Amino acid sequence: MQILINIILTSFLYFIIIISFTNIYTPSHFFSLTHAAVITFGAYFTYMLTAQAHAPLWLAIPGAIILATAVGVSTELCIYKPLRKRGATPLIMLIASLGLYVVLQNLISMLWGDDTKSIRTWEVKVGNEFFGAYITDVQIIIIAVSLTLFVLCLLFLHYSRLGKQIQAVSSNEELANIFGINSDRVILLSFAIGSALGSIAGILVSLDTDMTPTMGFKLLLYGIVAMIIGGVGSYWGLLGGALLLATAQHLSAYYIDSKWMDAVAYIILILFLIWKPLGFSGRRLKKVEI
Amino acid sequence: MKTIKLLSIILITAFLFTSCEQCSNKRDEGVIKIGVILPLTGPVAEPGNNALNGIKVAVEQFNRKNARKIVLIIEDSKSNSKDGVSAINKLIEVDKTKIIIGDIMSSVFLACAPIAEKNKVVLISPGASNPKVRDAGDYIFRDYLSDDFDGQVMANYLFKSLNKKNVCIIAVNNDYGIGVENTFTSNFVALGGEVSLRVKYEQGQIDFKSILIKIRNAKPEVLYIVGNPVENGNIVKQMKEMNISIPITGNLSFENEEFIKVAKGSFDSIIFSAPYFDLKVDNDLVKSFVKDYLFMIKKEPDIAASLGYDVTQILIVTIQNSKFDLSNVKDKLYRIKNFRGVTGNTSINSKGDVLKDVYIKKISGNGDIYIVKLFSIN
Numbered sequence: 001m002q003i004l005i006n007i008i009l010t011s012f013l014y015f016i017i018i019i020s021f022t023n024i025y026t027p028s029h030f031f032s033l034t035h036a037a038v039i040t041f042g043a044y045f046t047y048m049l050t051a052q053a054h055a056p057l058w059l060a061i062p063g064a065i066i067l068a069t070a071v072g073v074s075t076e077l078c079i080y081k082p083l084r085k086r087g088a089t090p091l092i093m094l095i096a097s098l099g100l101y102v103v104l105q106n107l108i109s110m111l112w113g114d115d116t117k118s119i120r121t122w123e124v125k126v127g128n129e130f131f132g133a134y135i136t137d138v139q140i141i142i143i144a145v146s147l148t149l150f151v152l153c154l155l156f157l158h159y160s161r162l163g164k165q166i167q168a169v170s171s172n173e174e175l176a177n178i179f180g181i182n183s184d185r186v187i188l189l190s191f192a193i194g195s196a197l198g199s200i201a202g203i204l205v206s207l208d209t210d211m212t213p214t215m216g217f218k219l220l221l222y223g224i225v226a227m228i229i230g231g232v233g234s235y236w237g238l239l240g241g242a243l244l245l246a247t248a249q250h251l252s253a254y255y256i257d258s259k260w261m262d263a264v265a266y267i268i269l270i271l272f273l274i275w276k277p278l279g280f281s282g283r284r285l286k287k288v289e290i
Numbered sequence: 291m292k293t294i295k296l297l298s299i300i301l302i303t304a305f306l307f308t309s310c311e312q313c314s315n316k317r318d319e320g321v322i323k324i325g326v327i328l329p330l331t332g333p334v335a336e337p338g339n340n341a342l343n344g345i346k347v348a349v350e351q352f353n354r355k356n357a358r359k360i361v362l363i364i365e366d367s368k369s370n371s372k373d374g375v376s377a378i379n380k381l382i383e384v385d386k387t388k389i390i391i392g393d394i395m396s397s398v399f400l401a402c403a404p405i406a407e408k409n410k411v412v413l414i415s416p417g418a419s420n421p422k423v424r425d426a427g428d429y430i431f432r433d434y435l436s437d438d439f440d441g442q443v444m445a446n447y448l449f450k451s452l453n454k455k456n457v458c459i460i461a462v463n464n465d466y467g468i469g470v471e472n473t474f475t476s477n478f479v480a481l482g483g484e485v486s487l488r489v490k491y492e493q494g495q496i497d498f499k500s501i502l503i504k505i506r507n508a509k510p511e512v513l514y515i516v517g518n519p520v521e522n523g524n525i526v527k528q529m530k531e532m533n534i535s536i537p538i539t540g541n542l543s544f545e546n547e548e549f550i551k552v553a554k555g556s557f558d559s560i561i562f563s564a565p566y567f568d569l570k571v572d573n574d575l576v577k578s579f580v581k582d583y584l585f586m587i588k589k590e591p592d593i594a595a596s597l598g599y600d601v602t603q604i605l606i607v608t609i610q611n612s613k614f615d616l617s618n619v620k621d622k623l624y625r626i627k628n629f630r631g632v633t634g635n636t637s638i639n640s641k642g643d644v645l646k647d648v649y650i651k652k653i654s655g656n657g658d659i660y661i662v663k664l665f666s667i668n
Contacts, residue, residue: 002532006499114333116520116548124556126533134532209496209524210552218494253500258491259463 002133003250009139011239011246012146013205017223018230018238019153020197024072026170026232027183027190028084030093031224034075035198037104039216042068042199043206044108047117057119065199072195075100076188101217108213118210142204149197154235166190225269231279240280244268322360322609322616324349324602325381325390327402332369334395337594341394341416343587344598351582352606358614360606363387367398374398375405382409388616389414389609391601394434394594396420396466403430412619414605416597421469424643429620431642433601433633435565437466440541441474441516443563443648443665448512448539449481451663456484458510458536460501460525462517463490470516470541486510493518498525499532506534515540523552530556537561550657559654561662566634566647567593568661579632593633600631635666 017039024032045064049055055063079100083093127134157163168176169186177183202216222245230241245265252264272279326345329338342364349360363385365377374393381387382405390406393399394417406413407427414431415423421436448454457478461467467490475485487508489501502525505513513536515522522543529536543549544562569580569591579599583591591599604626605619612618626638634647650663 002503003500006497006503010497116523116552118551124527124530124553127531129533136531210520212494212520214494215496250500254504257489258495258498258501261495262492 001131003254005130005133005135005139007243007246007250009135009142010250011242012143013201013219014223014226014242014246015239016146016149016197016201016204017219018227018242019149019235020194020201021220021223022227022232022238023153023166023190023194023197025227027166027173027187028076028080028093029170030090031097032075032080033094033097033101033217033220034104035072035194036216036220037101037108038068038072038075038195039198039202039205039219040105040108040211040213041071042202043119043211043215044112044117044213045199046203046206047112047119047211050119050121051117061203064203065196068199068202069192069195071104072198073188073192076191081184081188105213105217112213114213116210116212117206119206120210136208138204138207142208145200145204149200150235150239153197157235162186162189222265225265227279228269229272229279237280244280320358322358322614323385323387323389324360324362324605325378325385325387326362326364327367327374327377327381327390327393327398328364329369329393329395329398330364330366334369337394337417337592338367338369340592340594341598343583344416344591344595344600345391345602347579347583347586347595348599348602348606350586351578367393367395369395369398371398371401374402378402378405378413382406382411388412389605389619391416391598391605392418394418394597396423399423399432400426403427406430410620412623414601414623416601417594420465424641426642428642431623431638431644433597433604433631433636433644433646435646435648436643437469438473439648440563441470441472442477443650444514444539444541445474445477445481445483447561447563447650447663447665448514449478449483452512454483454511456486456511457514458487458505458508458512459485459489459514460498460505460517461488461490461515462521463492467516474514474516491517491521493521495521496524498528501525502529502532502534505536506532510536512537512539517543519543519546519549520552523549526553526560527556544653545651545659550653554657555655557655559652561650561652563665564649564651565593566649566664567596567632568649569596569632575630576632591632596632600629600633600636603631604629604636 021035024035042064045067046060049060049063050057079096080093083096127136165181165186168181169183173183226241226245227238229244230238248264248268249261252260326342328342329335349362353359363381365381367374367377378390381390389412392402392413392415394415396418399415399418400420400422403413403426407429410429412429415434417434418432419434419437421438423432424436448457459471459474461471471488478485487504489504491501515525515538526538538557538560540560540562542564544560545564569576580591583595608619608622612622623638629636637645639645648665649661652660652662
């Protein structure tokens with residue numbers, strides 16, 4: 001039972017990261033690795049506002065989300081948009097985003113130091129018992145928040161005007177422009193939504209297990225693996241990808257050794273790339289580059 | 291015309307440099323040069339700087355009393371082997387030092403050791419704990435206990451003093467973790483105990499819940515954790531959250547602010563082994579060190595500072611024993627027995643490795659640390 005709870009918890013965590021990342025990936029068609037820094041910024045801004053500026057948590061969390069979103073949006077405005085205008089390929093954008101990630105991560109190290117920071121002020125206590133397993137309050141919040149975000153994103157993408165525009169730009173940017181959709185605006189907005197979701201993920205993780213300047217990158221890598229397993233294009237496929245990855249990792253840690261968790265994740269990735277490159281959902285995208 | 295001007299400038303500069311070197315050489319006569327390589331920047335900068343402070347205090351105390359002065363030539367290893375190697379090359383080639391106080395990081399120290407050995411330069415570390423240092427060469431010494439010693443001490447303490455027969459081990463998957471784990475296991479099994487489960491985790495791992503389920507199912511009497519402070523903190527915290535109440539033991543990494551920051555209030559007490567270090571002891575040597583350190587550095591010394599101080603004291607004693615003949619220092623270092631330092635009794639064995647006193651300590655949930663027992667080298 002405890003394993004089951006751990007798997008569910010991890011997969012929901014991965015899941016928020018995937019939906020935040022696909023939000024950026026689908027319209028812009030490149031792997032924005034700076035997203036890892038945005039996740040980390042979410043956590044560190046919360047730390048800044050609570051521990052350093054002494055704001056209450058309910059105020060600090062929205063504040064941190066806004067600040068981290070601003071970071072994400074400004075990367076799009078200052079770096080990616082000019083690059084796109086000059087006809088940069090997704091590979092160039094990927095490398096640019098990697099460089100930018102390194103800069104931002106070092107900025108975090110410089111501002112707050114490399115040691116572990118914690119926004120936890122409450123006492124560590126035994127979790128709530130649930131059929132013989134234990135789950136803490138924060139972990140329940142993580143699951144609840146991800147479920148809510150999942151439903152909201154589904155509704156948003158399928159029923160709102162902007163959601164449909166994002167889908168249009170994802171499938172064919174030029175055609176969308178012809179139909180009068182401003183693709184730059186759509187990409188900017190999807191960056192904003194993705195960054196906000198990413199920073200929420202970062203904050204949730206830091207509430208559960210504290211923060212370090214490199215926390216975002218590892219989370220994002222798992223997110224990307226789960227995204228490829230799940231297949232871009234359907235949220236249900238992505239949920240499946242997150243569940244599969246989390247299950248494989250936890251079972252390998254339990255039955256083999258926890259040093260194999262990463263290896264198992266990447267073995268699954270390679271297997272999927274060979275036999276099912278489009279992932280679970282198997283939907284073909286118009287453009288799948290990199 | 292221009293070329294002549296340029297040439298003359300180069301010539302004059304070259305002349306100035308060479309003449310300067312000559313005059314400085316002349317001035318250096320009678321001065322004992324000791325090279326220092328420590329991580330003054332980078333992730334290990336804090337203990338590096340503290341060790342340097344300890345070294346400075348020892349040198350200051352010596353220079354105050356003696357006509358012949360010690361001069362420190364300080365180089366920054368920047369917490370990595372590449373810069374450490376450049377530093378030792380510079381100290382040997384340019385500064386011609388015969389004695390170097392070497393890095394506190396095992397990786398940097400082991401990278402520097404072959405260079406010191408080749409040039410017949412004494413290299414002594416105030417902090418390198420890797421077991422490989424023992425066989426690194428004739429000229430290579432340290433004033434810090436080898437990692438595997440921790441495992442040996444704890445195995446004996448758990449079996450003999452606490453009468454525990456069944457242990458599980460969680461170790462970090464690197465040289466250090468595996469080394470301690472293996473020594474602990476072989477010692478504990480030799481005594482007649484059982485190690486029912488050994489699990490490893492990756493550095494930087496955050497989620498230990500799967501490991502902890504395994505530990506819970508193995509039902510050991512006691513858990514031995516060899517890891518890094520932050521990971522230890524997360525393990526202990528998640529044990530509390532999962533309501534696992536197996537007594538925890540470990541090593542020095544529990545005496546650390548980072549560990550307390552993560553795990554505060556999530557445990558009753560943890561027993562661990564740590565190098566001898568007690569500034570409250572009633573002892574003139576310790577008192578004079580603390581007094582001078584507070585005066586010079588304006589803060590309390592920690593263990594890194596005390597080790598830096600002790601290493602320098604050991605060198606000073608050896609230099610005096612060898613009548614200031616620096617080529618003799620290596621042989622005299624092997625004869626250091628029962629040296630009384632701030633960090634306890636110290637002897638150097640025939641391998642250039644050190645034997646020191648060890649404490650068994652206890653840390654309580656709010657971060658207070660108590661001494662439980664002293665394991666003396668005698």
